[in-house]
Amino acid sequence: MNEIGGAPLFFLEFGDIVIYFTPFTLTLFILALVFTVFVLVSRPERQIDIAFGGDAYYAKEISLSELRFRRFMSIACGLACMGAMVTGDVFDFTLFVSLVGICNVGIVAAVKSRHVQNAAYQYGLVALAGTVPMFSAAAMIAATTGTLSMLELAKGMILIPVAAKALLVLGVMGEGMAPFYAAKAEMFRAPGAPYVIMCSLSSLLIFLRVAEVILLL
Amino acid sequence: MWNEYSIGLAAAFACALIGFLALVWERDDLHKLLLIDLVETASLAVIALIGTDLSEALILPGLVVGIAELLALSQIYLTKEGYQHHPVTRLNIEVMMRSPAPVIISAILVVYGIILSGFTGGGIAGLGIVFLLMSRSFSGDFHALEMASGISWALWVAAFFVFMFAPQWWYMALMGAAIGILLKVIAKMSLVGAMWGEPE
Numbered sequence: 443m444n445e446i447g448g449a450p451l452f453f454l455e456f457g458d459i460v461i462y463f464t465p466f467t468l469t470l471f472i473l474a475l476v477f478t479v480f481v482l483v484s485r486p487e488r489q490i491d492i493a494f495g496g497d498a499y500y501a502k503e504i505s506l507s508e509l510r511f512r513r514f515m516s517i518a519c520g521l522a523c524m525g526a527m528v529t530g531d532v533f534d535f536t537l538f539v540s541l542v543g544i545c546n547v548g549i550v551a552a553v554k555s556r557h558v559q560n561a562a563y564q565y566g567l568v569a570l571a572g573t574v575p576m577f578s579a580a581a582m583i584a585a586t587t588g589t590l591s592m593l594e595l596a597k598g599m600i601l602i603p604v605a606a607k608a609l610l611v612l613g614v615m616g617e618g619m620a621p622f623y624a625a626k627a628e629m630f631r632a633p634g635a636p637y638v639i640m641c642s643l644s645s646l647l648i649f650l651r652v653a654e655v656i657l658l659l
Numbered sequence: 660m661w662n663e664y665s666i667g668l669a670a671a672f673a674c675a676l677i678g679f680l681a682l683v684w685e686r687d688d689l690h691k692l693l694l695i696d697l698v699e700t701a702s703l704a705v706i707a708l709i710g711t712d713l714s715e716a717l718i719l720p721g722l723v724v725g726i727a728e729l730l731a732l733s734q735i736y737l738t739k740e741g742y743q744h745h746p747v748t749r750l751n752i753e754v755m756m757r758s759p760a761p762v763i764i765s766a767i768l769v770v771y772g773i774i775l776s777g778f779t780g781g782g783i784a785g786l787g788i789v790f791l792l793m794s795r796s797f798s799g800d801f802h803a804l805e806m807a808s809g810i811s812w813a814l815w816v817a818a819f820f821v822f823m824f825a826p827q828w829w830y831m832a833l834m835g836a837a838i839g840i841l842l843k844v845i846a847k848m849s850l851v852g853a854m855w856g857e858p859e
Contacts (some may be wrong), residue, residue: 457823535715540724544731551735559739563688566732570695571682573677573728574702577721581706584713585664 460530460593466654469572470527470647477643478520481513484636502658512552516640518543523644527651532590535578535655536613539648540576544567546641565619572616579609583659595659606655618645633645667708688739692732699725714810717830765791773841781841785848792849808846815839 447466454461463471486509488501519542526538547569551562584590587600595602674830678698687693706717765787772784820834821828 488799496765527777533720537720539727544724544728547728547731547735551731551738554738556739559735563732563735563739566728566735567695568689570692570725570728570732571679571698573721573725574698578675578705579715581702581709581714581717582668584717585709 447654450490458591459534460591461528462530462593463528467527467651469651471524474520474523474527474643474647478517478524481516481520481636481640486512486636507587508554512549512637514625515545515548515552516637519549519640519644523647526648530592532583532592532595532610532655532659534590535592535651536573536576536580536610539614539617539652540573542648543572546644549637549641562586568619569617572590572613572619574613575609576613576617579606579613582606582609590656592658602659607659611652611656614648664708664710666818668705671701671704671708674704680726689736692729692736696725696729699729716724734769761791769845776841778840782848784841785845788845788849804846804849808843808850811839811842811846813839815843 447464449462450462451468452463486504488504490499490501492499522538522541522545526542529535529538547562547566550565551559553559553562575613580590583602583606586603586606587595589595617633678694678701682691682698683695687695702812703718703721706721707714709717767789768790769784772780772782772787773779775783815836816834816839818839821832821835825832
């Protein structure tokens with residue numbers, strides 16, 4: 443087996459869907475877990491705006507319902523990340539990645555500001571378009587090799603078309619675009635600091651994992 | 660080189676490409692959303708090209724993820740554009756008042772769906788109930804329906820655990836899963852039908 447992430451430490455089998463931990467995926471899994479716990483326990487930052495031309499400032503209020511929704515979305519995002527890190531099935535991986543995409547849209551879209559919502563909508567369109575190459579890639583891998591299990595594919599018995607790998611990367615790029623939208627100035631006008639971090643972190647993690655998957659196949 | 664699979668793949672990707680080209684030129688946000696949904700269908704076609712039982716099992720989650728993103732984005736679109744509650748009266752397809760046609764059509768669909776069973780049957784029976792609820796302005800309490808949906812889903816999951824841990828009981832698990840998914844899809848689709856419009 444092509445051990446790109448180190449020797450597998452532990453296998454968890456659900457029928458033919460095998461979850462496995464290598465030193466590489468275990469590290470990413472723990473990182474996702476730690477940040478999910480941070481999101482769970484942290485309180486949102488209250489953004490301070492300074493009134494122009496005076497000494498006054500005011501803190502933005504975040505309504506409880508908005509806070510709850512964004513926290514829920516961040517935790518769901520963390521769970522989806524953890525799933526994407528350790529799954530040993532190509533189709534499950536694509537599903538978890540698209541779940542990360544949906545959660546990122548949700549984290550951003552809960553902010554009741556027109557500009558933020560516009561950015562979230564555009565990102566959502568890209569994420570939705572990203573599912574097309576991603577699912578196509580998984581389907582092509584299943585059709586050409588007859589299996590979706592990464593452990594089987596890693597044996598390198600059958601060649602996977604380069605097009606399928608390229609489409610997989612393209613799809614993950616589409617889903618993981620959140621930080622680029624978060625980099626828009628409008629995003630940082632959005633209050634609620636710990637939650638936006640989850641967008642960036644999840645994208646970083648799924649990019650690291652997809653690199654491993656591509657090298658493994 | 661050009662076997663059936665390659666031709667099908669080429670056709671599906673050609674469809675996706677046409678959709679993406681339309682997306683490049685489209686400026687209206689709502690139309691963009693609709694076009695992306697269209698492109699999504701091409702990816703389902705690629706999954707369907709696997710042509711085994713596996714493709715059916717993969718289309719289902721693919722479709723669910725697509726619909727979830729579509730629902731989330733349409734909700735964002737509504738808030739973004741500031742659209743508020745639009746009261747919708749009942750779907751007016753009847754020529755005569757109080758004609759029994761919707762009841763008969765729904766009954767046929769429900770019975771046929773129960774005969775089919777499984778996910779497809781659930782879809783068809785659910786469609787029948789959606790149709791009935793849409794053509795009658797029905798307002799009621801949906802707690803029972805939601806509970807039925809939840810319980811049947813639990814039945815479905817329990818059946819899968821039987822598959823995993825006690826494979827010798829596979830026939831019972833198969834029946835449980837089929838009935839569970841039938842009830843679940845019927846209940847879920849009826850809820851969708853009831854959400855069509857609020858009574859004025």
